[in-house]
Structure formats: structure tokens, C-alpha cells
Amino acid sequence: MPRNFDYADAEPRLYAWWERQGWFKPEVAGADAEPFVVSMPPPNVTGSLHLGHALFGALEDLMVRYERMRGKAALWVPGTDHAGIATQLQVENMLREEGSSREEVGYEEFLYRTWQWKEEHGGTITQQLRRLGASCDWDRERFTLDDGLSTAVTQAFLTLWEQGLIYRGPRLVNWSPGLQTAVSDLEVETAEEQATLYYFKYPLEGGEHIPVATTRPETILGDTAVAVNPADARYARFIGKRAFLPILGREIPVIGDDSVDMEFGTGALKVTPAHDFNDYEIGQRHKLALVNVLNKDASMNANAGKYAGMDRYDCREQLWQDMEAAGLTIKTEAYSTRIPRSQRGGEVVEPMMSTQWYVRIGPLAEKALAAVRAGDIKIVPERYEKVYFHWLENIQDWCISRQLWWGHRIPAWYREKDGDPEGEIHVGQNPPQGEGWAMEEDVLDTWFSSGLWPFSTLGWPSESDDLARYYPTQVMETGHDILFFWVARMIMMGLWFTDKSPFHTVYLHGLVRDRHGKKFSKSLGNVIDPLTIVDKLGADPLRFTLITSGTPGNDVNLDETRVDHTFRFINKVWQITSFINMNLEGELELGLPPAEELDLPARWILSRLHRLIANVQHLFDIYQFGEAGSQILAFMWDEFAPTYLEISKHATYAGKEGEKIAAQRVLVAVQDTCLRMLHPFMPFMTEEAWRYIPHDGEALIIADWPKSNEALIDDEVESRMNVLLELVRELRNTRGEYKVDPGKRIRALAKAGASAKDLETHDYIFSRLCNVEALQLLAAADPAPEHAASIVVSDIALYLPLEGMLDLEAERERLEGEAIRLTQQIAKTQKMLGNDNFVSKAPEAIVQRERDRLSDLESAQRQVAERLSSLPQ
């Protein structure tokens, strides 16, 4: 067995082997196995792996490997998303570098180039997921723009259309001038920013004026009313009068509307229904005209009069100057307000009138709400259910058209009629008979196709075998940041089109941040590339660290020192395997030896192990994978390796043949179980290590998940062993305090009550664990040795004759300190037990534990007192 785990060699080799054997496929489990299906959240096809992908990869692979080991038909469906805007931007960037643009090359050529780009870069992310160990069924890999999924998208669209749930019409939308497309509410991010509030005079008929304030003076050009609150004594008398647009002089009415906030600004409001969502509402109420003053690139259009053609911000400045010259301005002041920006491009989004396609979402949302309310779908952590409800209860119709080239074309056709190029509309996969039909140029929001993902990837709308067997899926694991974008839409569309919840559990993870909780950003220079870590330490340490660094729904702060620590843990597990491996001789029978051959340490480690298995099982059941991983680590590093493994050396090197074999079988059984439990966390090392211990089965990836055997969990054994281990700890401490050369073997004498037999039988434990060469039992009547340090645990007093080293005064102080500590604890325990409320109300087990504790403390107290009195004066 190699001295260290060579991950660089093993990872690609094992991955290829697993895949070649077909172990990533659900069929490995047999036709009658219960399915466990996870749809991978499809990463952007041209993206490359970042820590967010690594986190979902680690978590989903963990769940899939776990369920596979539990005998389920585990299927992880991989795939990628065409990511409309993101991909189109990348290709546009490429064209720009070539000195060209998408307009210049034209639609056909642009699409060709984008597909080419996808072919070149599309494999990157999936290759990187393989490096993490992702056990997806690559034969079922899908792409949102492939033929099958495109069919699904068309089918979904047409169905909604036929049901009257899709409509097209002019609405005020969030317009992204840089991308030149509409974006949905979700794609707009607003943040508080410093801006300027401009105060100016709105001239009225009769020479008076109303003062008005705005942060966007250029929209004055699109005003179609001035609104005041009818309850406002200052302005109410102006209602019904005519006002005149500054500079342009257009005549507009002064209207009264309750929604005008009298406290804000001047208390009067300019109304621009075509460029502001609130004003749009007011416009609807008062049947105001809509005057659009912006072009698609946010330059001013012909309605802006002499400002036509100017950029929106240049216009703002120029108009203000002109108004100043005309004596219409009052003042400007610094003002902090919320500015809407495009999530993708980052530029300021303009509300703009535009004709778009919408999904009437209400009926779909209702089903989605009901499914979670009824518990058909659970969200982990549960608090996100509230967030989900709130969003769906207040949901707006979904704008699904995008003015992009890369995406699913909306299946609609137009034909010119009466001079209107869109005079006739036909919705359908193909154009109707006749000449002159042109296809809708808009494409669908990327999330429209993503919403179908759990079932479209399995063949829907065709009634495929996969759809029948593997849909609905079980767990949807993804980031909480796309709860609305994606999860809610999958639930809505899944319920609508398949009449089934697409999954029964939503597990949400958080963002991966740097070790101080900062977001990764190129400008901060704190970006960690997961593949750099994989290259340096292997995939296993990264996976385990990501999983154990956080709790569901919360952000993960990745501290790279933890990755190093995990790397050392992996080495530790390897070394344990190596130790077991090197002591094996011949064929070792698998499984545990018969109960009568198990000594106390063996029964102890098995009790601890099976307690661990039960804990891990419970933690897996409630999706607390991180804590499960930490507990396995703690068991191996703090109990198995330093204690049982060390103790077993006695049997191995000094025991009888039968004892040796029994110990080896226990070692193998414990290690085998641990490797199984660790496999979903760190598949590579565990698979490789498993080959070096006797095992049953072809590979760990398809081995059985351990089950806890309650019969092996034994409180009494654990507490007997704890006494011995406590003595070991105290012995080590005492040696340290007296600065006894660690290499020096010392003697110990013991006076023990009920534990005498355990002490005698297992005296070798002390030689193995704290270098005590001989343990001599004293009878109760024997005098204690004079020049000895003493250790008291429960009813045992242990004496270490440290001739020449013992400082009597120090020893007395030590014992007195111990006596005080014991007295305090006894008092505390007695107080608890003296409280009738406690004794009557606390569970019996808790009360009993306190009684046992008290009797232990009292024994110890007697021993300490005796020792103190016998110390030479």
C-alpha cells in the first residue's frame, strides 16, 4: 500500500473506472429499486467552475452517492443552460474584439458563431464537474437548447397560450438600454445611491407655477400631467388648470390624486406614465396619454423635440441648463435614492413602454402555493417557505419575451395587414398556410426553459420510459438566491404541466464567501478558484470542507486552512487503513467476531461506532450533512485512531492468535464502516483505501450504507471504558506536570473498588497509552506509597511513585485544589437532587445520571481525602 494517497493519480483513474462500469447510472440498482433523482441546476454552458458550482456539486453528489449506497436507483441528471443574456454577451464581446458586432454579422451568422462558441467552451464546465467526482449519468446529459428541450419549451408555450395564460401587449417594462431587451422584475436590482434632486417650477396658465422635484429631469419631456394631493391646501386650487411643459411648452393638465405624498419634495408630482411605474398607475386612473421620449438605447427620441438624439444624461444636463436660462429652476440638492440597475449589465434600467409577451401567472402560482402549504414540497431550511409564500402571494405577471438572439424563439408569426407589420398574429409551431408570415424575433426568458428542467430533461412532453420511472424527482438542491428565479417557477410549471410536484424537497444552500464573509470579487482580488485547490490537494478535501463549513441555507465562509485540515484528515484515514493493511496476514474472515471474543475496548469502540452510525443517519435524515461529516471525523481522529487502534496493538503484537484475529476483525469492521460513511463526502480516497482492507463487493461506490445495530450500543461498556480513559488522561497530565521524560516508563499502583477487575485485565492500556510499564493493584488495607503523585477517578486511586521528583508541597496543593473542585461539584449536584421539582419533573434518565454522578464524585472525594491525610507532613 502506498505511503500516501496519490490523489493526482487516483482521481482520474477511479472516476473513469466508475463511469466505465456504469455505476453512475440508476440501472445499476435493478428494476424494482426505488428511484432517487436529482436534477442538476444547469450551469451556464460557457461558464467555468467556481466555488458555487463546487458547493452544489459536493452536496448533490453526496446525496446521490448516499442514496445509491442505500440501494436506490440513484440518478443525477446533468446538463447545461444556454443562459441567454450571459452567453450572448460573451459572444458579443468576442465579436467586439474582432472589431465587429452582432448587428454587423447578422442574425444567422451570429447564431452560428454562438453555437460554435458553445461547442468550444460547452464542455469545460462538465469536465470540471467530473474532476470534483460528480457521479452524474452523463448519458442523460441535456442542454436547454437541444432538440428535445426545445420541443418541450414550444409545447409548454403553446399549452399556456391555448389556455389563455399567455398574452402579448404593450406594458411598462424594465428596459435594459445596453442589452436592448426587456428584463423581468427579478433581473433588476435596486440599491441606494447618491443622486441629485432637482427642484423646478411648472408654469401654469395665468402666470402662476407649481414647484416640483425630480431625480430625472429628462423625463419632464414625457410628462403628461402634474399631480397634487386634493387635500393639499397649497395646491388644491390648481387642480383642473393647464400647465406647460418647460421648454417644449406642451400643454398638460394639473390633476388631483390621493397617492401624491404631500411631505415628499415639494408635495407636487410630475407624472410621466411612460417612464415610471407609479406614474403609470396614476396615468391609468386619469386616462393620461403616454409619451415615450426614449429610444431603445436610451437616447432621446423625436418626442423630446430639440433634445432628440441626445443621450439621456446629456439631455438631463442640457435641459436643466435651458430651464435655468428660462428661470424655471429653483434649486438642486444631494439626495440618496434607489437606483434600478440591470443585474447582468449593471447599467441603469429605464421603465419604458414596450410590447412584450407575458404569462398570466396567477393560476400557476396558486397551485405552487398550495403544494408547499400542503407539505407536498418541503423547503430546507423551513424558514424559506415564508419567503416563498410572500413572493408567490404578491407575484406579478411574468414578462417572458427578450429581445435577444440567443434563445428559444417564441412560436408566433406575424403578417402585414393594413400597413401594420404585425397586423395578423398566429401562435403555433409552424406558420399558417399562405405567404408573408414572419416569425417572432423575440426569444424566451432563459428561466422559461429552466422552469421545465426536472421533466423536460427526462423526455417530456413525450411519455418516455425515463419520465415514467424517474419523474417526479426527489430533491432539488440549489442556492437560495434563485428561489424565485428558478425553484418557484419549476414548481409552478411542474404542477401545471405534469400535475405533480417536480420534487418533494428543496434543499437550499447559501453563497460561498471568503473566510471573512466577503463576496468573491475580481476587484477585491479574493477569488478562490476551486480547481486550484483540486490541483493542489485533490477534490476530496474541497468537498468535505465545503460540506462541513456551513449549515443549510446559510452562507459558507470558506477558510482555506480548513481545506488543509481536511487534507490532513484524509491522510489520517489513509494511515489508519495503512496500519490495518500492514498487519493483515492471510485471509481474514469478514464481519465481527462472535460476541464472546470481544474484549472491553472492542465492545467500547463498537458501541461508539454504532452510536455514531445512528447519529449520522439522523443527521442525514434532516439534511444536516455538515454535522454528520464533523462527527465522523471526530470519531476517527479522537476515538478510533488514538484509542482503539493503539490499544489493539497489544493484541496484534503481544496477544494470543485468537485475540489478534479478533482485534483485526474489529479494526477492519470499524474502518470499513467509516469508509462507507465517508464515501459520499470524499469518494476518491475512500474508494482507493477500501481496496486495501478486506471487503465484500466490487467497489465502495456501490457498497451498502451502514446500519446502526442497537444491540452493540452499550452504556455500561462505555462508562467502564471511560473510567480507564479518564485515568489515561490524568496520568498523561500528571506526567506532564511533573515533567517526567515522555520516554521514561513508570510504575503505577492502584487502589480500586468496583473497577479493580477492569484495571487488572486492561493494564496494558496504560503501557500503550501513557507509558506505564506495570500496574500493581493494592488491597484496600495496603498503605499508600509515600512518595507518589496520586490520581483519583471515580473510586480508583492511582499512585505514581516519582521518587526524587515529587514535591510534597505541590502535591498537597494539587490534591487540595482537587478536593475543592469536587466539593463544589458535589454541592451543585446535591442541590439539583435536593430540588423536588427537578426530581419530579426532569426525565428519569437525567435524574439517574445526576445520581450516578454524585456517587462517583463522592467516591473520588473520599479517595482524595484519604490521600491528603496520608501524605507525610
Next chain:
RNA sequence: GGGCGAUUAGCUCAAUUGGAUAGAGCAUCCGGUUUACACCCGGAAGGUUAUAAGUUCGAGUCUUAUAUCGCCCA
């Protein structure tokens, strides 16, 4: 403005339904190559669990208020 989360050791995080002396890692200090491992071993120090009140036999955990930070929605 509404909602949610966080606040535990110098730093990064745990603590499963309320139950013994609140645990790890990193960093710090002391001591060690003991035949699996120096990618290691043994030990130490480090905490008023943000603050205040409450419920309870018992609170890091439940309730209320306050403070600070973060996120979501308008």
C-alpha cells in the same frame, strides 16, 4: 416601510428534539520521531454564548425588547 437571518474563543465555524465542565480548526504556548501517520503525537491557555428582562427544575437553544451586521421584498 415590511420580512428573514446572524451575533458563541484572537480569526473561521459547530453544538441534532432545552439536560453533565459550550466543542473543532487555524493562530499562540509547552513537550515529544512511542514499530500507521511530523500531512504526526501528548498537553496548556483562550468563553459573562451581543445586551436586558422573562418562561422553565434546568436556556447558547424558547419568548419579548434593544443594539450591530447582512440578505430579501416594496
